[in-house]
Amino acid sequence: MLESDKGTLTTPPRMGGGLERWAERHLRILMLAPTVLILLALTIFPSLYMFYAAVHKISPNPDLPWQFVGPGNFARLLSDTQFHVALRNTAVFTIAAVTIEFLLGLGLALLLDRFIRRLTFLKTVLMIPMMLPPIAVAITWKIIYEPQFGVLNEIMFRLGLPLQAWAGDVNLAMFSIIVADVWQWTPFIFLLMLAGLASLPVEPYEAAVLDGASSWRQFWDLTLPFLKPVIAIALLLRVMDALRLFDLVFILTGGGPADRTKVLSLYIYQVAYRFADTGYAAAISLFVLFVTIVLSTWFMKRMRLAE
């Protein structure tokens, strides 16, 4: 680490006016300032608003005063069955989707890294899904899943398999959402894993080969530990995004059938904008924020990411 502030490097002689000298001296603050200020400006107000709203009952009528209810909105979380359903669905979705994306992404990256390393072109092609607008992705999958005219059922029909209602089937709806999400976001994990693999050091592998370690052992003892930080960040980012899944559910199922795909952000959206219950929506959001922060702090500690 460069510790110039402590004087390892002296201020060079070739300096301009007072402003530049001043800027140079406070560089560590100045370089950080824009980011911190922008984030402060745009998160402080929403956060305060959210905390304040969460302890009030807010009528959509702007002429009525906000009514202080203390922890009332949070108490509602305990008895609200729709919230519990949404919580469970979100957990199922997040765990399933991120696990599948991770396994597929890592597997594909390993294969490409080992067998066709040179074809950058191919790698970029495999990344196309994550570049599409999620709303267009959702609508495309809707056409694919369509039970009467969809391509998927046509393929099932050709293969002699029973036709399914996919997004319209109680038991397959969540699965259908997961498949669409996996399709769009596996490339993200794939890209990060490729990057991780490309920066692996060579020497340990040469040593392992000399020791006669099998490919499996090499993967388990060398590749995986080396990749750990990349894996950690990839999972963290994906989990954070999976927790706020919205577009796919909004377009494909609207939370149905039978509430099987109602996820938290859809529920927050309904409470905030359909039922116009801002206070309660803020309470649910705070809960989600709290869970996200606790989870990621724990995860980062475990993975020693903050260092």
Next chain:
Amino acid sequence: MATIRTRSRRREMLLRLSAYLVILVALVLTLFPVYWIAANSFKFDIDIFAVPPEWLPRNPTLKHYEEAFIERPFLRYALNSLLVAAGTTIVSVAFGTMAGYALARFSYPWQWRKQVSFWILSTRMMPPIVSIIPLYLFFNYFEMLNTKSALIIAYTAFNLPFATWMMKSYFQDLPVELEEAAMVDGDTRWGAFLHVALPLARPGLAATAIFCLIISWNEFLLSLIITLTEQSQTLPIGIAGRVTQYKTHWGEISAAGFMACVPIVIFAFIVQKHLVRGLSLGAVKG
């Protein structure tokens, strides 16, 4: 990766063959839905729902492109998206790079580096749905509703944490010695950053830029609330508008959706060399 223990050539061939097969399947699965958007955009509505499906448009038509880009202001939406995405990317990459460099290179009192890093990341964890109401109030107060600048500011807030973290880990992996040498040669601190660290970080910048570009090009929820007219509305809003109460205009949506991915894909191919390399040096090492 390293060579594998000597084993029979046949087994290696078999392995290679099955690997190619898996990659081929992955390619087909990846590309089919994209192809399907493209194919549907050239079909009449009735043919989109043909049974069995028309794998190739039998009666190709440009009708939906006309509807989207001539009858409806999708060109305008695309231009807005482009300006907003470019603006966001420039601002987030510039600020994120500086912040990332500062967090990677400078020391701060009281463990600030760790705290600030985590705080920056944690701003990304807020569920966007509820921050919409306060953001709406915020932009309304400054009379910035329905402006592209408001979108750029909001998106920058969403992209900065990611950009900062990517660049921070990238700089951490760059050797310090080069910058030190430049400073010994009489360069300023800022000069060392600008002339030495920045050029070395070019692949990292490319990778960060494409992520910012993808996210701001495709963002939906914030744009929905902040923008009102075609003066500032972006492509995803235009696309969502074609799902009406009575009807979903599949053809138009396919045409617009397909055109929406073209610029990003082109950009991805231009920077593809940097993409993997940019992430690989550091990026994600933490």
Next chain:
Amino acid sequence: MVRKFCLALAVAASALAIAGAAWADFTILVPSSAEGDGLRAAAADYSKMKGTKVEIVQAPYANVFEQAANAGATKSGVFDIILMDDPWIPFFAENGHLEDLTPYFKNAGMEGPDDDFLSKSLAICRNPYNTGPYVCLPYVGNAQMFFYDPIKFKEAGVETPKTWDDVLKASKALTEAGGGRYFGYVFRGGQGNPVVADFMPIFWSYGADLFNADRSKVTIDTPEGAAAMKTFMALRDVSPKGVESYNANEVGTALAAGTAASSINWPDWVATFEDPSQSRMVGKISHSPIPAGTKPGSSEIGHWTMGIMTASKNKQEAFDFMIWATSPEQIKISAERGNPPVRTSTFTDPELTKQEQFRHYPVLMEAIQASTPRPRHPKWPEIENAFGIELSKAVAGTITPEEALKNSQAAVEEITGLK
């Protein structure tokens, strides 16, 4: 160096941040669908004629409500007029977002809207329903109609479907003969608004309703409700698999593609069925008012109405525009642009009705006059959501129809506080 870099940044940032909207004389929020396009065209005519600048804000249908609610709750005054779906009226009116139009009518020397408007179209524009002051004016006259394929129905032994029993009889035969590729009936089963919208007409046709007449009791779990539910479930059994995620679009497409014989839908589809680029069934789809159950059939009304927001600063201009846009001449132009009218004179205008594309007008007018509004309650979105969840569960078969009625009764009692 620092200065140069910062300067470059500032220039880049400000070059990209192009100035905000120059707000017009008044602004209208509309959905980005046929209704919005129609009003947009009318506003353009108005601007040309009067020299006033009218700004049109188009939002996706699903988001018009929250755009308007946001503007109302924050008193931002960005919109002067909003084009509303009629079930939203109680929410906006009872939360103080909508201006009472009475003084404006008085100023203009009018008692209220003239009686050329259909009475049902005017009734929804008053809050409380049919008795309170006017808070908006009707612009697009929608009500559900029953669409069916007369040839197929005749094959199945039903000449004209008059009752739900007729529909059921024909659908059953057609679905059985269809071998999983053709169905007698199809409906919107998507959770929330869709499934509720396609259940309500059946519900009403059996004399059931969500509330009793003076809205003091929830009346979902009643013998009438059970009878309606029985028919609904029987119809589900003859509908294609997957209706659980269907909305108006999928239902219309099934008829247009010729894979289903009948459904409830909005008049917007009449034109689509007759367009060869969108339909295989040109000239083959008939329509009628909603079939009867034990009581006469009643369709759900789905009007688009214009109201003035209380935070508006241009209320008089807005009112003048609304009066102009709903005048007989303008409603006729609007009809010619593809939006169903709200005036008797337009519905019966021989110049229109003799044209093929308006041949559904007599049926639509009948449907509107026999329509029922969705229960007028400021918490309707919440009620619809709760009811929609239970109906979706019943359609998917995860609970029995009896449980669905019981749960809905309890949920709606909880939301409305009526026990």
